[in-house]
Each structure stands twice: as structure tokens, then as C-alpha cells.
Amino acid sequence: MTKTSDRYLPLIGVAGLILFWYIGYWVRIVDPVLLPPPHAAAKALWEGMAGGKLYADFAVTTLRTFAAIGIAAVIAIPLGIVLGANERLYRSVEFIIDFFRSTPASAMFPLFLVIFGVGDRTKIFVAAFGAALVILFNVSYGVMNARKTRILAAKIMGASNWRIMKDVVLMESLPQTFVGLRNGISLALVIVVVAEMFIGSVNGIGNRVFTAQQMFEMPDMYAAIFAAGALGYGLNIVFLMIEKSFVHWSGK
Amino acid sequence: MTMTAPLDTAAAGTIRLGPGPDDRPPAHITVRGLHKQFNGTVIYENFDLDIPRGKFVSVFGPNGCGKSTLINLISGLIPIDSGDVRFDGKTLAQTRIGYVFQNYREALFPWMTAFENIVYALLLRKVPKAEAEEKVHKLVAHLGVKIDLSLFPYMMSGGQQQLVSIMRALVIEPEVLFLDEPFSALDYEMTLFMREQLQRIFEETGTTMVLVSHDLEEAVYLADYVLLLTRRPGRIASYPRVDIPRPRNDATLANKDFVLLKADCLEIFQREVRRG
Numbered sequence: 113m114t115k116t117s118d119r120y121l122p123l124i125g126v127a128g129l130i131l132f133w134y135i136g137y138w139v140r141i142v143d144p145v146l147l148p149p150p151h152a153a154a155k156a157l158w159e160g161m162a163g164g165k166l167y168a169d170f171a172v173t174t175l176r177t178f179a180a181i182g183i184a185a186v187i188a189i190p191l192g193i194v195l196g197a198n199e200r201l202y203r204s205v206e207f208i209i210d211f212f213r214s215t216p217a218s219a220m221f222p223l224f225l226v227i228f229g230v231g232d233r234t235k236i237f238v239a240a241f242g243a244a245l246v247i248l249f250n251v252s253y254g255v256m257n258a259r260k261t262r263i264l265a266a267k268i269m270g271a272s273n274w275r276i277m278k279d280v281v282l283m284e285s286l287p288q289t290f291v292g293l294r295n296g297i298s299l300a301l302v303i304v305v306v307a308e309m310f311i312g313s314v315n316g317i318g319n320r321v322f323t324a325q326q327m328f329e330m331p332d333m334y335a336a337i338f339a340a341g342a343l344g345y346g347l348n349i350v351f352l353m354i355e356k357s358f359v360h361w362s363g364k
Numbered sequence: 365m366t367m368t369a370p371l372d373t374a375a376a377g378t379i380r381l382g383p384g385p386d387d388r389p390p391a392h393i394t395v396r397g398l399h400k401q402f403n404g405t406v407i408y409e410n411f412d413l414d415i416p417r418g419k420f421v422s423v424f425g426p427n428g429c430g431k432s433t434l435i436n437l438i439s440g441l442i443p444i445d446s447g448d449v450r451f452d453g454k455t456l457a458q459t460r461i462g463y464v465f466q467n468y469r470e471a472l473f474p475w476m477t478a479f480e481n482i483v484y485a486l487l488l489r490k491v492p493k494a495e496a497e498e499k500v501h502k503l504v505a506h507l508g509v510k511i512d513l514s515l516f517p518y519m520m521s522g523g524q525q526q527l528v529s530i531m532r533a534l535v536i537e538p539e540v541l542f543l544d545e546p547f548s549a550l551d552y553e554m555t556l557f558m559r560e561q562l563q564r565i566f567e568e569t570g571t572t573m574v575l576v577s578h579d580l581e582e583a584v585y586l587a588d589y590v591l592l593l594t595r596r597p598g599r600i601a602s603y604p605r606v607d608i609p610r611p612r613n614d615a616t617l618a619n620k621d622f623v624l625l626k627a628d629c630l631e632i633f634q635r636e637v638r639r640g
């Protein structure tokens with residue numbers, strides 16, 4: 113087995129899935145109205161994304177997700193650094209963070225609806241809320257777990273507490289911060305898509321999936337699902353790439 | 365450990381005259397009345413020690429006796445409970461010291477290149493950047509280091525990383541350099557090579573060096589004085605002079621004085637281990 117051929121291994125899974133889908137379609141496992149053939153879904157995806165309505169929804173969802181992660185990062189990263197640097201402070205709010213981190217963010221919709229009304233803000237804020245807790249947790253731990261030896265090394269070279277914080281602890285926490293951002297954006301996407309399905313939405317991928325299903329436009333529904341999947345997968349890859357160039361030393 | 369152990373000084377077989385080596389070289393570091401305990405375990409109790417100026421001192425002793433703790437206390441990495449540590453009469457804050465950690469992987473900054481790591485030590489001392497870089501180039505030339513310093517530490521071998529650590533500690537021209545088992549994470553070939561590097565650096569800079577080692581041969585080979593510690597609470601078991609000319613080399617290992625001194629040290633060490 114050569115390395116180049118290994119690169120194409122993931123295609124086998126994709127081909128397998130498409131094959132099973134066709135078989136399911138041919139032997140009529142379910143009503144063909146519910147399970148259109150892959151090429152119908154692919155056509156809907158292509159047409160939808162190439163200037164169709166799906167593309168507009170895709171763009172709206174992407175924007176909302178980025179807005180959410182942006183707000184979350186701006187709040188959670190500085191807060192996480194402060195909490196992580198004061199371990200006693202972190203311990204005193206740890207339970208609250210863990211509790212709300214474990215609370216399904218979707219359970220917060222009604223509350224946010226009451227506060228912010230139906231509209232973009234609610235969707236973005238709930239997603240930001242969920243993502244912020246994940247980022248906060250990771251940044252705090254990144255700061256708290258900064259290698260003791262590196263801090264001592266800086267200290268013995270005469271670094272002030274401020275320089276140790278800025279030059280060492282912050283850098284040390286970056287890999288974990290990126291883990292938080294990556295997990296945060298995945299979560300934000302989930303929350304945004306769910307929010308688009310249910311609370312008085314008129315656009316977004318979630319809304320598209322939901323409406324297509326209501327109208328029995330199954331190829332459109334599958335197309336929207338794949339668009340959502342591509343968005344999630346793509347965001348993860350983009351963040352991994354940023355991470356790789358930004359914290360090149362991570363895991364080394 | 366029995367109740368009488370701390371009082372049992374004579375049982376160690378050496379009644380020491382002073383806190384320094386018996387030939388009384390001028391002291392650089394003086395430690396007086398040092399106390400340190402960890403959660404009720406006494407590591408040092410009323411401990412006195414002199415470290416001679418411009419000499420190489422190797423610290424050797426039973427596992428867990430407090431070798432690392434000693435140099436960490438002197439270098440201020442961990443706080444002392446009570447006592448006094450002076451460098452030529454100055455306090456730690458008035459003294460430039462260097463410290464080389466055993467775990468080079470966690471001591472260098474992986475977000476900086478090797479060169480930037482070394483420069484950083486100078487920037488912390490408020491040396492302007494251009495001047496700092498110039499100084500690093502000079503040090504590299506002076507030591508004859510032939511590694512690519514534009515690499516990040518994780519791209520280098522263990523020995524190269526430790527060499528960078530040593531250079532980072534040396535570049536500020538420290539008055540004292542502490543090294544805590546600096547080569548114990550390296551393979552044998554690299555260890556031998558690094559010993560020679562360190563010996564050369566010592567000869568060229570004349571910096572007072574304090575090395576903690578768990579390898580008696582290495583401790584004696586590099587040292588002007590071997591500081592042998594007792595079990596906890598730590599006292600000086602012996603502080604012999606290594607009167608063997610430098611530079612030392614493979615022939616030193618077969619030198620009669622070397623072999624005898626090493627055997628002496630081993631005997632004292634084993635007596636300390638058995639006492640526990």
C-alpha cells in the first residue's frame with residue numbers, strides 16, 4: 113500500500129454510502145417520495161447553491177454562526193484568562209459554568225425569546241451563549257494548565273508577573289483556546305440551525321430543511337442537510353488550518 | 365525514621381568543620397540557617413552551605429534527599445521557610461542567575477525559534493533588541509555552536525534543545541549557573557557530548573556552576589567539588605575537592621585519583637542510603 117493511494121481511502125466510504133442509497137432507492141425500502149435517488153438530491157444541491165435559494169440560506173446561517181462565535185470569543189476569551197489566572201476565582205464559578213455547559217442550549221430559547229424577541233438577535237445570542245461557555249471553559253483550563261516549568265523559566269530570567277502572563281501563560285493557553293473555538297463553532301452552528309427551524313424563522317439552512325420537509329420537497333431537504341453538513345465540516349477544517357499555522361507547536 | 369535521627373550527626377562518620385569545602389576556597393554563595401519543610405516533612409533544618417566562587421560544584425545524594433530543592437531554594441524558584449542566602453553578600457534580587465531545567469521540552473518556549481528563545485532572556489533584562497541579537501551571535505561564535513537556531517525547539521534533538529537552554533541561561537552572563545540533572549533525559553551518546561560542551565563552557569566563562577546529578581561519574585568528572593548530601597533532613601555528608609587537572613577527558617576516567625575519589629563518594633553515598 114502506498115501513501116498516495118491511502119489518500120483516497122475516504123472516497124471508499126463516500127462511494128459506499130451512495131451505493132447503499134441507490135440500493136435502498138431501487139429496492140424501495142421506503143417510499144421514493146421520502147427517499148429520492150442521490151442524483152436528485154445532488155441536482156437540488158447544485159441548483160440551490162448555484163445562485164438558488166439554498167445559497168442565500170447557507171449564507172445567512174454562516175453569518176449567524178460567525179456572529180455568534182465572534183460575540184462568544186470577545187466575551188469568553190478575556191474572561192477565561194482572568195478566571196484561569198485566578199484559580200480560586202475559577203473554582204468559585206466552576207459549578208455554574210459546568211452546569212450551564214451541560215444544559216442543552218435549546219432549553220434557553222424561550223428565555224432568550226422573551227428577552228430579545230423573535231429575530232436574528234435571539235438566534236445569535238443563544239448560540240453565542242452556548243459557545244461562550246465552551247470557550248470559557250477551555251481558555252480557563254489552558255491558562256491554569258500552563259506548564260509550570262515554562263513559568264519558572266521566565267521567572268528566573270527576571271520576568272515580571274505581567275510579562276509571565278502575557279509572554280508565557282497566554283501563549284501556553286493558545287492551543288486549548290483553539291480547541292475551545294473549534295468546539296464552540298460546532299456548537300454554535302447546531303444551535304443556529306435548530307433556532308432557524310423553530311422560532312419564527314424565515315430563512316437559514318434550518319428553516320430550509322424544515323420548510324422543504326413540510327412541503328414534501330425531499331430532494332431540497334436532502335440538499336439542505338448536505339449543505340449544513342458541508343458548512344459544519346468546512347468550518348472545522350478552516351479552524352484547524354488557522355490553528356495549525358497559529359499554534360504550530362501544539363502537540364509537539 | 366527514628367526520633368534520634370536528626371541529632372545523630374556523628375553517626376554519619378564525618379564531623380564537618382564548616383559549611384564549605386575543607387580547603388576553604390573563597391565563598392560565592394553562602395547559605396545560613398536554611399529551613400524548609402513540605403507538609404510537615406523537614407527537608408532542611410538549620411542548614412549551612414558555602415559554594416566557592418568560580419568553581420564547579422556537583423550535588424549528589426540519595427533519591428529524594430532534597431538536591432533539586434536545594435538549588436531551587438537558592439535560586440528562588442521555591443520560597444524558603446527561613447534562613448539567609450547571599451551571593452557575594454548580595455540578595456538574590458541583586459544577582460543575575462541562570463538555571464537549566466532537566467525537562468528542556470517544557471523549559472524552552474515552543475512558540476519562539478531557538479534564536480528568539482535566547483534573545484528573549486536579554487529582552488527581559490531590558491537590553492535593546494539589536495544589541496541583544498548581537499550578543500547572541502557573539503555567544504554562538506564564542507561557544508562554537510553549530511546548530512541552526514532559526515528552528516523551533518520541537519524540531520531539534522534533545523541535546524540541541526538542552527544546548528539552547530544552556531545558551532539562554534548563559535547569554536545574560538549570569539554570576540551563577542544552576543543545572544538540575546540537565547542531561548538525564550538525553551541518550552548516552554548525547555550525554556557524553558553535552559558533558560564536554562558544559563566542561564568547555566565552564567572553562568571558557570569561569571562562571572560558578574552548581575550541577576545536580578544522579579550520575580556519580582558525571583558528578584565527579586565535571587566537578588571541582590562534590591557536595592554529598594545526607595538523607596532528609598539534608599546535611600553535608602562530605603564536600604571533597606576533585607583535584608584533577610582540566611580539561612578532563614576519557615583518560616580522566618581511568619585516572620587513579622579520580623577512581624579513588626569516586627569510590628570514596630560511593631561509599632559515603634551507600635552509607636547514607638543504608639541509613640534510611
Ligand SMILES: Nc1ncnc2c1ncn2[C@@H]1O[C@H](COP(=O)(O)OP(=O)(O)OP(=O)(O)O)[C@@H](O)[C@H]1O
Nearest residue numbers: 402403407425426427428429430431432433434578
Ligand atoms: N513541591 C513539593 N511539595 C511537597 N513535597 C515536595 C515538593 N518538592 C519536593 N518534595 C519532597 O521533598 C523531598 C526532596 O525533593 P527533591 O526533589 O529536592 O529531591 P531530589 O534529591 O532532587 O530527588 P531526585 O533524586 O528524585 O531528583 C522529596 O521527598 C520530595 O517528595
Ligand SMILES: [Mg+2]
Nearest residue numbers: 431432433576
Ligand atoms: Mg531532583
